[in-house]
Amino acid sequence: xxxxxxxxxxxKRFDLLEDMLEALxxxxxxxxxxxxxxxxxxxxxxxxxxxQDLSKLGQQPMRSKCGNYVIVFNGEVYNFKxxxxxxxxxxxxxxxNTDTEVILNSFIEWEIEKSLKxxxxxxxxxxxxxxxxKLFLIRxxxxxxxxxxxxxxxEFLFASEIKSFHKYPNFxxxxxxxxxxYFFQFGYIPAPYTIFKNTYKLKAGHYLEFNIQNSTFKITxxxxxxxxxxxEKFKKDENEIxxxxxxxxxxxxxxxxxxxxxxxxxxxGGVDSSFVSALLAKKMNKKIDTFTxxxxxxxxxxxxxxxxxxxxxxxxxxxYYVDAKDMLGLxxxxxxxxxxxxxxxxxxxxxxxxxxxxxxxxxxxxADGGDEAFVGYSKYFFLIKFASVFSNNFKKSLLKTFLNVTxxxxxxxxxxxxxEGKRQRNIKDKYLKFKRAVNSKDFQExxxxxxxxxxxxxxxxxxxxxxxxxxxxxxxxxDLDLLNYMLCTDYKNFMKDDVLVKxxxxxxxxSLESREPLIDHRIIEYMARVxxxxxxxxNQGKYVLRKILYKYVPKELIERPKSGFQIPLNExxxxxxxxxxxxxxxxxxxxxxxxxxxxxxxxxxLFFEGKEIGSFIWFILMYQMWKEEWM
Numbered sequence: 001x002x003x004x005x006x007x008x009x010x011x012k013r014f015d016l017l018e019d020m021l022e023a024l025x026x027x028x029x030x031x032x033x034x035x036x037x038x039x040x041x042x043x044x045x046x047x048x049x050x051x052q053d054l055s056k057l058g059q060q061p062m063r064s065k066c067g068n069y070v071i072v073f074n075g076e077v078y079n080f081k082x083x084x085x086x087x088x089x090x091x092x093x094x095x096x097n098t099d100t101e102v103i104l105n106s107f108i109e110w111e112i113e114k115s116l117k118x119x120x121x122x123x124x125x126x127x128x129x130x131x132x133x134k135l136f137l138i139r140x141x142x143x144x145x146x147x148x149x150x151x152x153x154x155e156f157l158f159a160s161e162i163k164s165f166h167k168y169p170n171f172x173x174x175x176x177x178x179x180x181x182y183f184f185q186f187g188y189i190p191a192p193y194t195i196f197k198n199t200y201k202l203k204a205g206h207y208l209e210f211n212i213q214n215s216t217f218k219i220t221x222x223x224x225x226x227x228x229x230x231x232e233k234f235k236k237d238e239n240e241i242x243x244x245x246x247x248x249x250x251x252x253x254x255x256x257x258x259x260x261x262x263x264x265x266x267x268x269g270g271v272d273s274s275f276v277s278a279l280l281a282k283k284m285n286k287k288i289d290t291f292t293x294x295x296x297x298x299x300x301x302x303x304x305x306x307x308x309x310x311x312x313x314x315x316x317x318x319x320y321y322v323d324a325k326d327m328l329g330l331x332x333x334x335x336x337x338x339x340x341x342x343x344x345x346x347x348x349x350x351x352x353x354x355x356x357x358x359x360x361x362x363x364x365x366x367a368d369g370g371d372e373a374f375v376g377y378s379k380y381f382f383l384i385k386f387a388s389v390f391s392n393n394f395k396k397s398l399l400k401t402f403l404n405v406t407x408x409x410x411x412x413x414x415x416x417x418x419x420e421g422k423r424q425r426n427i428k429d430k431y432l433k434f435k436r437a438v439n440s441k442d443f444q445e446x447x448x449x450x451x452x453x454x455x456x457x458x459x460x461x462x463x464x465x466x467x468x469x470x471x472x473x474x475x476x477x478x479d480l481d482l483l484n485y486m487l488c489t490d491y492k493n494f495m496k497d498d499v500l501v502k503x504x505x506x507x508x509x510x511s512l513e514s515r516e517p518l519i520d521h522r523i524i525e526y527m528a529r530v531x532x533x534x535x536x537x538x539n540q541g542k543y544v545l546r547k548i549l550y551k552y553v554p555k556e557l558i559e560r561p562k563s564g565f566q567i568p569l570n571e572x573x574x575x576x577x578x579x580x581x582x583x584x585x586x587x588x589x590x591x592x593x594x595x596x597x598x599x600x601x602x603x604x605x606l607f608f609e610g611k612e613i614g615s616f617i618w619f620i621l622m623y624q625m626w627k628e629e630w631m
Contacts, residue, residue, distance in 0.1 A: 002060070002072075002073070003024030003025075003046070003047040003074060003508075004045065004047075004072040004074050004126055004147075004160050005017065005020040005160070005164045006072065006158050007043050007156060007168065008215065012036045013043065014036065016167065016169075017036075017045045018034065019167040020045060020168065021034070021047050021164075023161070024160055024161055024164055025047060026337075026508060026510070026511055027047050027049065027074075027160060027508045028046070029047070030048050031048035031059060033048070033059050033060050034061070037128065037130065040130055040212050041212070042128055042135055044061045045072065046060035046061055046072040048060060049362075049513060058097075058098040060072050060100060062101060064104060067130075068130045069104060069107065069108055069128065070127075070128040071104045071107075071125065071127050071128070073100050073126075074125075075123035075124060075140065076121045076256075078099075078120050078258060079119070079121070079255060080098075083106060083119075084102045087105050090109060099121075103123075106118065106119075107127055107136075112127075112136060112138065112207060116222055120521070122516065124139055124140070124160060124202075126138075134209055135209075135210040136207055136208065136210070137149060137202055137210070139204055139205070139206060140204065141223040142204055142225075142495070142500070142516075142524075143204030143205075143500055144500050144516055146160055146201070146501070147202045148160070148161065148201055149199075149202060149208065150168075150171060150196075151198055152172060155170050156210060156215065156217075161339050162199065162339040163630075166630065172196075173196055174196060176194065176195055177465060178467045179193045180463060181460075181463055181466045181467055183341050184616075184619050184623075185453070185454050185456060186343075186453060186494075186498075187342070187344055187498065187615065188342060188344065190493055190497050191203045191497055194340055195626075203219075203221075204492075204496050205225075206219055207219070208220075225491050225525075226477050226480075226488050228524065228525045229480050229484045229488045229529075233529055234529050234531065241534055241544070242544065242547055242548060245526055245527065246548045248526055249279065249523065249548070252522070253276060253279040253283065253365075256365060256515040257284070261362035262289070263288075263361055263362075263363040263364070263365065264290065264357055264361035264363070265290050265315075265364060266291055266292075266364055266367065267290040267292050267309060267310060267315075268302060268306055269292070269302055269304075269306035269308065270302075270305075270367075271370065271376070271546060271549060272542075273366075274549060274553055274557075275518075275545055275549045276366075276517055277290055277309065278313060278552035279552070280365065281315060287315055288313075289357075289360050289361055290310050290315040290318065291317075291318045291360075292310075292318070293321075294321045294322070296321055296323040303319055305557075309557055309558075312557060320352065322352055324568075324571075324576035324577070327567070330352065331580065332580075333351075334622065335622070335629035335630065337508075338501070338505050338626075339630075341619075342505075343453070343615070343618060343622050344498050344502050345567055350506035351506040354506050354507045354509065355509075355510045358511065358512045361512075362512065362513060363512070363513045363515060365514075365516075365517055366515065366516055367516075367518055368499050368516055368519060369516055369519035369523075372491040372495045373524050374527065374535070374542040375536045375541045375543070376542050377490070377541075378541075379434075379447075380486055380541065382430075382437075383437065383443075383450060383482065383486065384483060384536070385539070400438055403435045408427075408431050408432060408612055432455075433450045433453075436452065436455055437450040443482055444474055447486055448474045453616075454616045462595055464594060464595070473492065474489055476489070483532050487528075500516075500519075503516075527544070569614040569618060573607070573614055578608075581604070584628070585601075585617070585620055585624060586601075603617075604617065604620075
């Protein structure tokens with residue numbers, strides 16, 4: 001894992017390149033390399049976190065033997081050894097044992113798209129082809145590794161994180177106000193947009209081709225998960241599907257064990273992380289390290305479940321309990337590491353568990369992507385169950401009436417009457433999302449509302465502008481049936497621009513490489529074609545994954561309601577973090593060109609009086625703290 005930067009400038013400016021790399025020193029503290037091409041006027045820089053071939057032979061930027069090609073690369077191509085053998089048969093000689101050299105020679109031999117079809121992994125790549133006078137920027141299929149670019153007034157920059165751009169004198173920090181409604185509703189900023197104008201995220205599964213001669217560029221899509229959802233579903237029986245997907249999953253975990261440094265696993269005790277831990281524990285010839293964060297607040301603590309799984313798998317289990325005081329210092333670091341406003345509060349425990357894991361290992365496997373591939377989120381279950389209700393005006397009217405005479409407090413009281421194993425976590429938040437979904441005009445809007453953390457009504461009230469065009473990405477998969485539409489949309493949006501951003505920045509903040517075995521593209525390509533009646537069977541999410549998992553871990557250790565990686569946000573914002581809220585969210589600091597300040601302060605008052613809108617207060621706080629850090 002590393003950090004890459006570069007820019008087009010006719011003068012040799014290693015001073016600027018050095019400054020941009022220094023801003024990303026946390027992504028690669030082991031080595032640093034810089035390159036300038038006199039003819040092409042391209043600068044390339046690389047901060048290295050040494051994982052494969054720890055010797056100097058793995059240094060980047062890496063040049064081809066002939067000197068016509070140069071690469072900087074962040075990530076891992078896990079099957080590089082197989083591809084290397086192909087290239088060796090074609091006469092290629094290798095001086096290192098790195099995947100970087102394999103990628104470089106692949107592009108020389110097969111060019112970009114044919115090479116990408118061979119790669120299994122996560123990557124953000126800059127490849128300079130001096131013969132074609134072009135620079136290629138390439139991002140992996142799922143968007144695990146970040147890649148940003150800036151184009152304005154003849155300037156062209158790229159980097160792993162936006163903070164590098166701030167070191168470039170001609171970078172203009174023009175606020176992209178049009179994206180703010182999206183952020184305040186969902187808590188993240190969707191690709192290709194960023195918080196700044198003229199600054200973009202390269203979309204997952206795309207590559208950018210920059211023509212150095214005339215300073216123009218074009219972007220090409222080489223992979224899209226929606227294409228696989230649109231393919232014909234398998235005509236296979238359940239046992240055959242279970243066998244084949246287990247083979248893919250097993251190979252995915254195997255590939256991600258390849259490293260010249262220690263490897264561990266983030267273990268929450270849920271289906272996904274238990275599955276990854278179980279497969280890894282089975283394949284290793286020694287005890288694996290597993291890591292869990294627990295909370296002193298027992299209402300949110302799930303460390304005991306992780307401990308039970310770890311005990312069964314006989315892992316070296318590391319358990320760390322935290323309280324609000326542990327989090328307080330981290331809150332003020334969030335704006336620096338996340339570059340743009342980012343509202344997922346589970347970034348805090350993710351940063352903490354990454355910090356603890358780094359003390360023992362250099363690589364940690366994370367189990368993200370299971371919900372989107374295997375039907376894991378509770379909103380899927382609710383919306384599938386009530387789809388017939390939404391399409392029947394009489395039933396919908398009855399449901400609206402029921403929801404209008406209840407509130408989140410009543411629902412929570414009813415939830416607490418259920419047996420402990422049947423209780424839903426975060427029931428208030430789920431209830432409010434569901435209530436918004438009922439008032440939707442179609443399934444796409446229903447899903448959009450169920451995915452919102454803040455009501456669109458509140459967002460419209462507090463902002464002085466509201467642009468619906470930013471929600472078009474929720475309609476890209478609208479031709480699919482409801483279940484596959486939801487899975488496809490979350491994979492292309494929430495997973496990529498929230499979950500993967502969270503894990504990448506949290507792990508890289510402590511120079512820890514995070515690997516994602518459940519986001520191997522072969523898994524989603526296969527699962528997209530599994531029939532719904534097998535993918536979501538007996539009203540049970542992750543049916544396929546559970547059937548395989550129970551071969552490794554007893555069912556009784558797993559079966560309980562899904563909760564997610566949550567923190568006691570409302571309690572902390574009203575308690576230990578209240579000082580931050582008061583300092584940043586007030587008439588003096590709120591921008592009256594963006595906010596209706598009276599409305600913001602009204603909701604702040606309602607929150608402290610007990611209204612459950614902690615996500616809204618947190619999003620405002622994160623925006624305000626980001627603005628103070630970077631504007």
